[in-house]
Amino acid sequence: MPEDARFDAVADNFIYIHRALCHDLSGIIEGGARAFQTGFPRFVRILDKHTELEEQLFFPALEARSQGSTDVTRAPHRDIEERLRGLEALVGDVDASESRILEDLKALEETMGEHLAEEQRVVMPEMMRHFSAEELWALDARIMEFCSPEFMQEMMPWWFLHMDADDRVAVARNMLGGIDASFLPALCQWISEGLAAAEWQQLVAQVPALSQSSPTP
Ligand SMILES: [Fe+2]
Ligand SMILES: [Fe+2]
Known part of the structure; x- marks a missing residue:
């Protein structure tokens, strides 16, 4: 069924990676300061790359066919980026308070969770509407150019x-x-x-x- 084929072609980048990001971040929050120091840098590298792929690869392609359909992602991306840079500065800081780190992580979790849900609700259906499954897979194959x-x-x-x-x-x-x-x-x-x-x-x-x-x- 074409709808299923299109869903499969976007699910990795809009559902399964989002769930893994949420799972990792909630584990870091549960694990406290130690989990933050050891696990957060990797989480940041992966979330940054995910956002880069959206902004450099997927969203420009979608905008070319459906102008304005990724507008909702712009402010949250900048907001998340700012929170990531702020938290990154606390990695390796022996004086950083655990309660401050946890408070910032929880704020990031909330912002990111809302953003990922909105991408799934607003942007993912637009990708499925404006591209064939073959075109979506062709875009997906280009991920390796960025990694x-x-x-x-x-x-x-x-x-x-x-x-x-x-x-x-x-x-x-x-x-x-x-x-x-x-x-x-x-x-x-x-x-x-x-x-x-x-x-x-x-x-x-x-x-x-x-x-x-x-x-x-
Ligand atoms: Fe995003
Ligand atoms: Fe995303």
Whole structure:
């Protein structure tokens, strides 16, 4: 069904990555100062890249077909960026108070949560309305132009670590649909790095194509 094909082609960038970002941030908040110091820099790198991909790749393409449809994202993106820079300045600051860090993290969580929900409600349907599934996949394939191998190596295990079992299956299937077979071993390596052995086996049982390439332990 064309609607399903379009949904699959946008879900990674509008649903599954959003959920992983929310999951990571709520874990950092739960983990307090220590989790902030160790986990926040990676969270920032991934959220910054997500915003960059939207602003450099997806949104200009959509604006070219539906002017004004990404206007709602502009102010929240700047607001989130400002909060990220403020919190980043507290990483490694031994004098920063835990209550201040937690207060700022919770404010970021609220702003980001509202923004991601609005993108899903407003922007995602516009992407599906104005592009075919083939065009959406072609845009998706261009993500690699914006990401270094080092970034991918960090982001992929992070993504699978922060998804639930159903989302992992959906994302793995989407990825397998778009990659060259020669890339499969690297993909399996990255995914398995984010998962416990039992989680990896559970995923492979549902997406058997992953078993054609066994990651090195
Ligand atoms: Fe965004
Ligand atoms: Fe987003």
